[in-house]
Amino acid sequence: MIAPHGRRAVPRHPFLDSDGPLAFAHRGGAASGVENSMRAFQQAVDLGYRYLETDVHATADGYLVAFHDSTLDRMTDGHGAVARLPWSAVRRARIGGREPIPLLEEVLDAFPDVRVNIDVKADAAVAPLVAAIQRTGAWERVCVGSFSDARLAAVRAALGPRLATSLAPRAVAGLRLDSWTSPLPLGRALGGEALRSAVCAQVPVRQGVVTVVDAAFVRAAHRRGLQVHVWTIDDPVQMHRLLDLGVDGLMTDRLETLRDVLRQRGQWPS
Template sequence: MTTSAHRPASPAALAHRGFSREGAENTLDAFRAARDIGYEWIETDVNTTSDGVVLCFHDGTLDRVTGTTGSVSAMTWERISCERVAGVCGIPRLGDLLTQFPELKFNIDVKDEASVAALPRLLHELGATDRVRVTSFSESRRRRTLRRLRELTGEPVPTSSGKEGMRLLLACSWLGGPSWRIARRLAARWIEPFDTVQIPRRHRVRGGAELELVTPRFLDFAHRHGIAVHVWTVNETAEMAELLELGVDGIVTDRADLLAGLLEQRGQWPPPRV
């Protein structure tokens, strides 16, 4: 295997929605379990209620994880607080997460329109902007959230790319040369700068074939331009090991236990600041 010359001394390990083998994702129990294994970074998602409460919750509706129906954005916090994820755990407010786990950092995916305004306000009120990385699949939401955060704090916030930024970086890695410098300048109005790209290893294209995205060429290109590469969502130990040997900067996983065990074998666990 051809590998990147880049070798992070301590790859970022991100517990995807915390850690729960029982399906209780994005719950205080799941975040606590990841913390207890030694995780510093938690990947989570936010949706906001009709009365402006920012929740750690992936979907726009309750259906998949609670067994009930309804849109998060159409319900009050009082109504949603009665629901249970996987039948056992309540849906946490992001504010509770930030205050109960002051030692943790959070990679936050902005899932809905209401969070564009509510999330920056909450992070500013709690003084938590130095503990987060903000991202979104929607470049529009990512851009507006980051700009509002800068208005409130006057400081830049670490961020990973949205879908459009990821695609632009991939295209430029194939083109090579000065393509990224030119593309970044031309796209500056629509794509907010980013220091990290979070990307799947492969992408399924029409006809069922899979296109390899995380290649030595792509990694070298991203690293030359100061961009870290995190790969999601990797749940098999063998694939985690392959990606670490390839030179990725971080892995997002549902199997926080397996990734921690592998990094411990490599002498890279726990993270330096834990």
């Protein structure tokens, strides 16, 4: 597919291998009210989604759970910080009062043909995540990202170039700067190493007062061989606008909305 502002970035990793824009079920479809649950993930897969997005935290005894918040309070009938509770306590909590919190390995095992985007939410989750990827052999079907440059660098160092990763904030800033100027030889301070090793930039449309995703940003990313995935997009007008810019993927809480938009464009996977 040729986008108005240039070709889609050629996939640099099997995780990205798709004929059209990637449709990510954000937390399995957070609008369902049971985000990051096996029920949510199953509903996404049943709708035809082949990319799930989730988050990981580690319990006090080192179990890696697919869960967004650092505490149980917002989404479950439980209370307390995940990192301070043993798995025996976390597993009793119910998302939306009804769905158990899954382990990441349960998600990977349940959906062997689905690709999973993983946001590492805490330092304590790094080592369990590395071990989980090694145990499951999920190298080709996971992509790891983080809002922490150090956290993501630790995952890259442990698992090497075989792992697909997205850009952390420092490298995103470097790419945004690169898009405003001529191509720059970006150094360590602006995430130069990450820009060379990552396969995608996963970003919001705006960060505070700064516009992140525009035509120049997409061109700069594609020039460096990076795909651009944008979160979290629930409005169909905005979905169309971003796809017209040539972004390579969208993350959404509203699964039917994104599916319908991509169907209208002839880009929903068969």
